[in-house]
Amino acid sequence: MEKLARLLARLDDVVLKATLVVCGSLLTAMVAVAALGVFCRFVLHASLSWSEEFDSYLFVWLTCLGAAAGVKLRAHPEVRVIPDRLPTLARAVVGDFTDAAIAVLGAILVVYGSDMITLMGAETASSLPISMVYPYLSIPVGGALLIWHSLVRIAVGHLAPGARDASVAGAGFVPEHI
Template identity: 35%
Template sequence: MKQKFARLSHIVAGGAGLVANLLLLAMLGAIGVQVVARFAIGAPTVWAEELARFLLVAITMIGSAALIEKNRHISIDVVVDVLPKGARIAVGWLRDAITLTVCGLLAHYGWLLVGIGGRQTSTGLGVKMSLPYLAIPIGAALIALVLVLSRLGRVSEEG
């Protein structure tokens, strides 16, 4: 059963990583258009900088889900590394509980922001702000899902 959870976690995290990489390419394209328009043509675009900003938020949220499966987030583990194995495992579980709590709060308040964004329109792209705000609850839900699946896939490890 652990292998199924680990495999599902790997699939979801891999999909999130693929989406984040595609969004990164789109962001780099938008920034390239902005640079060319501003410096080569002398007529900066209104939409490219805004699109790049929205994509950066989406990349951060969705990319975090891809990173969390393998514990590739930035961490300061000097103190944790000197703890005995049992304490390291307990700290890992505590870290995961805190992360899930934060993800729940992000998903909840992000969803409220999506509702508010439905009444606002972005200046550059002219889209409802609920669309770029969706990255927050979707990313938080993906992070939580990958965290739970990967933890269930390695229940006894210190992770």
């Protein structure tokens, strides 16, 4: 079981690293598009009709993927007053409950995000010749990543608690307060 837990933890780390690469690329593209829009507007005196809309779609993707990465890295704010005072077993139950709640939230995002894709599939962006499927696709993808990271954390925690220490979360990618 420990081999399976370590394999899951490594696969989870690969998913995280890929997500972070995509997030970095999205952020770079956002900065480049915003800079291009500003340059064209104020230097060339010819505004780009699409730059702000495109940036907002990139930002939606960055937010959805970044939220999932934050779950994996435990970078989201959390109140630890009660769990830190509980016995080890109760603390583990609270952790599993929290991860299960995050997985349920991810499932809600997958279901309703998929519905939004179905509803908006025939629509196109107002200033770009792209289908609205692409911006809305970020919702179920982010939700699926929330489910993945939460379920892997639960599984690894039960199969081999020591395997968590060998993952990215134990390798210095997490803020010190965690």
